[in-house]
Each structure stands twice: as structure tokens, then as C-alpha cells.
Amino acid sequence: MASEYHQLSQSQSDTNTMLLFQMSLACSSKNVENRSSDSIVSDFVFDIDPSLLLDSDKLFIDEIIGEGSDSVVYRGWYEDHPVAIKVIHPETTKDAPSESKLKFEREVKLLSKIQHTNVVKFIGATVKPSMTIITELLEGGSLQKTMKSIYPLTFSLEQCLSYALDISQAMEYLHSNGIIHRDLKPGNLLLTKDKNNIKLADFGIARENICDEMTCEAGTYRYMAPEILSKDPLPKGAKKSYDHKADVYSFAMVLWCMIKNQTPFKDRKDFMAAYATINNMRPSLDDFPEVITPLVQSCWMEDPKLRPEFKEITGILIKILHNIYREKINALASLKRFEEAINKSEEEISRAQHAPTSFESTNENENISKQESETVRPNGETDGDSQKKPKKKNKIKRFFSFFRSCISF
Known part of the structure; x- marks a missing residue:
């Protein structure tokens, strides 16, 4: 039932x-x-x-x-x-x-x-x-929701760089196949269930067979490259000249966003954020990790030609992560050697505390040597006992000899 x-x-x-x-x-x-x-x-x-x-x-x-x-x-x-x-x-x-x-x-x-x-x-x-x-x-939800859920805390630098490497590898693949995403932002980056990896989503405004002329102001203002924006109003559907390097700029903004767990130009409205971008203003790099600062600065350069390709970005991220992990491994190895040295010292101190004095040690060694040299016989006698008995018998013989000599005298 x-x-x-x-x-x-x-x-x-x-x-x-x-x-x-x-x-x-x-x-x-x-x-x-x-x-x-x-x-x-x-x-x-x-x-x-x-x-x-x-x-x-x-x-x-x-x-x-x-x-x-x-x-x-x-x-x-x-x-x-x-x-x-x-x-x-x-x-x-x-x-x-x-x-x-x-x-x-x-x-x-x-x-x-x-x-x-x-x-x-x-x-x-x-x-x-x-x-x-x-x-x-993707059970992990979007990167944007995850960052909001942990605010004001931030991801570790290693986690940010790991996410950045996932994004860079995805974008490297797209660009090598002639695809520009045009809307790279935390809301379009999805996390796996274990939160260890990122996958790129939402290709609604992505373009294949990249050409020089594409729709202007495509994407999200806070993450949009300056060459896509325009200071002057343009007719709907107007075209502008830009290429895949616009995604590199957006990547820089995403990386900054992950490390700081803040929205770029958060105190400005969307249009004012776009105005700041056009005027070559960028989010603050105060208290930003020095190891990643040069990469971010190169990716959000005003001139698209000066921005690196994602193949280069992938290589840089791998190198930075390798150095970080190597330093951690070396630190752990040093700590292990330090612990081994401490344990060795403690063992030596313990042996010294329980060791006998030189006099006691000498007598003890002599007794041990003497005991080891003696052999136990079937009648229970040892070599020491057998050596003592002949001496006693000789004394008795000498006494009787002296006694007989006295009688004869």
C-alpha cells in the first residue's frame, strides 16, 4: 500500500x-x-x-x-x-x-x-x-553568487589563480577557434559541485568568425572593454572596430573582482562605470597581490594591441602557481627537517639522562664480562667454583704433610 x-x-x-x-x-x-x-x-x-x-x-x-x-x-x-x-x-x-x-x-x-x-x-x-x-x-552555481555568499571574505590567492587558469584555458580555446565571447563576467562563470573548477557559460552574444566590425556596447558595462564603448551616442546596432582582445580586458576585470571580492566601480552606476573605463580609469590596486599585479595591468591596457593573448596569460598563471606551490613545498620540507632535528635532540637528551655513571658502568661491564666467561657445568658448578676447589685441597694436603712430619719427629 x-x-x-x-x-x-x-x-x-x-x-x-x-x-x-x-x-x-x-x-x-x-x-x-x-x-x-x-x-x-x-x-x-x-x-x-x-x-x-x-x-x-x-x-x-x-x-x-x-x-x-x-x-x-x-x-x-x-x-x-x-x-x-x-x-x-x-x-x-x-x-x-x-x-x-x-x-x-x-x-x-x-x-x-x-x-x-x-x-x-x-x-x-x-x-x-x-x-x-x-x-x-553545474551544481556549484555562478561565481557571482558564490562571491556574494562569502562576502566580506575573499578567496585565497591560490584559489583565485586556479579559477583564472580555468577561464584563461577556456578563452584560449575559443579564440583559437575564432570565437569571441563578449560577455565575460562572474555571472557567466559557473562552478562545479566541489567548487574547485570553473566553466564558461552563456554564449548568447558570442560571435564566430571574428571580423573587424561588430555591434558596439555588447556585454556588461562594468566588464566591457573601452574600444566597445563610445563617448557619443550611437544608433542602435551601430558597428565598431574591435577584436578578441576585448575578452582579455574583461578577464582582467573578472580577476580583479575575484581577488578583491568587489564589483568594479561599485560606487558608480552602469553608465558612469562605462564613462570611467573610456577615460582610462581602472579599479584600485591598493593591497593587491604584487605577484599578479603586472598581469592585470597588462590585460586592461587601453590599447588592445598591448594586451597579451590568452596563450600567454595561461603560461603566466601556470608559472605563478608553480612558484607558489614550490615555495609551500619547500616550507613544508624545512618544517619537516626542523621537526626531525627536534626529535633527534630529545632522544639524545633522554639517553643521556638514563645513562649510568662511568664507575658504575665499569663495574657493571666487568661483572657482565665475568658472567659471560663462566661456564655452568652439569653439577651446577661454574668455572669459578672449579678453580676455587683445587686451592682448598692443596691446603689440606700441606696440613697433613706437616702433621706427619711433626709425629715422626
């Missing part, structure tokens, strides 16, 4: 979860020209490889774990495997739904090509009843 009740409860729970999912998809955007978002999506013809599409009936949704300007990310399951489900919201203007569709297609195609241990793993996508992107679920 209990088993049947459990199965019934589980079935009801699954039904409720599915209903919640369908409702969330149906309500993911407002009607456009008296048509629902579902009907808008149904009108689209998607240029996506069918092998990348999943069966939406096997998809179940749970709680919200993230939200962006045009999407919501849910925790969920696909065929009993935990996943992250990103639901795309078509825009509410007349022409925007097709733009959302093109953006969705671009992100799906891009993610399907990326295979790297420090990039979130793509599982598949759905186009009905709504546009969704399904990826692996």
Missing part, C-alpha cells in the same frame, strides 16, 4: 512539474500582434541540425536558477539526468521575434561545436513549445 501511495505521489509530482513547465513556456513572453509566443515559434523555420534537437516531452522543469534580459534558466531533468534549461523569450516588438530566432540558432550552432573541459557542455535544444537550450547542470 505504501509503495502504491509513493508511486501515485511521484506520478502526481511529475504531472505538476510538467504543468509548471508548460505554463512557464506559455507565459515566457507576451503576445505579439494578438499571437502567443508559441504560435510565433511555430511559424519559424529553424536552420538547426535535427540531431541537435531533443524530445520536449522528456524535459521536466523545476526552480529558476538564473535570469537574463531575454531568457530564464531553470533547473530541470532530461531523461532523469539533471540539466540546466535556458528558455528564450521572443521580444515584444514586431520585428524582434525573428531576431530572437536568429540569436537562438547562432547560440545553438556555436555551443554544439565547442568541446572543452572549462566550457559548459551542450546537450541539445528544443524549438517547440518554446526555444530552449539544454546544457549540463
Whole structure:
């Protein structure tokens, strides 16, 4: 009976979860020209490889774990495997739904090509009843939420550098494959369950086949490179000349953010933070670790050409981490030798305290030598006893000889 009740409860729970999912998809955007978002999506013809599409009936949704300007990310399951489900919201203007569709297609195609241990793993996508992107679920949450949870504490320098190395290796892979992320920030960096590693996520505004002219002011103002920004207002969709080095600038801001556990230009509003960046202002490096300061300064240089490539950054981070660990190993080795010396001294002192005096030692050694030299005979006599008896017999013989001589006299 209990088993049947459990199965019934589980079935009801699954039904409720599915209903919640369908409702969330149906309500993911407002009607456009008296048509629902579902009907808008149904009108689209998607240029996506069918092998990348999943069966939406096997998809179940749970709680919200993230939200962006045009999407919501849910925790969920696909065929009993935990996943992250990103639901795309078509825009509410007349022409925007097709733009959302093109953006969705671009992100799906891009993610399907990326295979790297420090990039979130793509599982598949759905186009009905709504546009969704399904990826692996990172139980550790975002770097941004983790930093907020430990504030005002900070990560150790080693942990920051380890995270930075994960990010750098991911970005090195992307750039080597002609991909620019354009929105590198703590909110798009996800932690593994054990909090030991980072994976890069959200390729919504990433671009492939990098060219000279790209959309200006793409990304997040506080982490955006100065060449993407503009002092003067530009028309919507206006193009600017910049390249993959914009990601290097964002990396510097992320690294500063991790080490300080602070938001860049936290006392300024977004537009004022952008204004500070354009005017070559940077976050303070007071009390910043000297070992990493030169790298940060080179990465956020105003001139993109002076910024290093991620291949160089990876090498620098590996070298710094190696030196830190080597110093720790040497320190531990010195401590071990120190402890061994102390233990040896304590043993010598203990032996000295329990050692006999020279006179006692001499007599004791003589007695031991004498005892060791004596042999026990079958009658229980020792060599010492056997040596004593002949002397006694000789004395008796001499006495009787003297007594006989006296009688004869």
C-alpha cells in the first residue's frame, strides 16, 4: 500500500512539474500582434541540425536558477539526468521575434561545436513549445553568487589563480577557434559541485568568425572593454572596430573582482562605470597581490594591441602557481627537517639522562664480562667454583704433610 501511495505521489509530482513547465513556456513572453509566443515559434523555420534537437516531452522543469534580459534558466531533468534549461523569450516588438530566432540558432550552432573541459557542455535544444537550450547542470552555481555568499571574505590567492587558469584555458580555446565571447563576467562563470573548477557559460552574444566590425556596447558595462564603448551616442546596432582582445580586458576585470571580492566601480552606476573605463580609469590596486599585479595591468591596457593573448596569460598563471606551490613545498620540507632535528635532540637528551655513571658502568661491564666467561657445568658448578676447589685441597694436603712430619719427629 505504501509503495502504491509513493508511486501515485511521484506520478502526481511529475504531472505538476510538467504543468509548471508548460505554463512557464506559455507565459515566457507576451503576445505579439494578438499571437502567443508559441504560435510565433511555430511559424519559424529553424536552420538547426535535427540531431541537435531533443524530445520536449522528456524535459521536466523545476526552480529558476538564473535570469537574463531575454531568457530564464531553470533547473530541470532530461531523461532523469539533471540539466540546466535556458528558455528564450521572443521580444515584444514586431520585428524582434525573428531576431530572437536568429540569436537562438547562432547560440545553438556555436555551443554544439565547442568541446572543452572549462566550457559548459551542450546537450541539445528544443524549438517547440518554446526555444530552449539544454546544457549540463553545474551544481556549484555562478561565481557571482558564490562571491556574494562569502562576502566580506575573499578567496585565497591560490584559489583565485586556479579559477583564472580555468577561464584563461577556456578563452584560449575559443579564440583559437575564432570565437569571441563578449560577455565575460562572474555571472557567466559557473562552478562545479566541489567548487574547485570553473566553466564558461552563456554564449548568447558570442560571435564566430571574428571580423573587424561588430555591434558596439555588447556585454556588461562594468566588464566591457573601452574600444566597445563610445563617448557619443550611437544608433542602435551601430558597428565598431574591435577584436578578441576585448575578452582579455574583461578577464582582467573578472580577476580583479575575484581577488578583491568587489564589483568594479561599485560606487558608480552602469553608465558612469562605462564613462570611467573610456577615460582610462581602472579599479584600485591598493593591497593587491604584487605577484599578479603586472598581469592585470597588462590585460586592461587601453590599447588592445598591448594586451597579451590568452596563450600567454595561461603560461603566466601556470608559472605563478608553480612558484607558489614550490615555495609551500619547500616550507613544508624545512618544517619537516626542523621537526626531525627536534626529535633527534630529545632522544639524545633522554639517553643521556638514563645513562649510568662511568664507575658504575665499569663495574657493571666487568661483572657482565665475568658472567659471560663462566661456564655452568652439569653439577651446577661454574668455572669459578672449579678453580676455587683445587686451592682448598692443596691446603689440606700441606696440613697433613706437616702433621706427619711433626709425629715422626
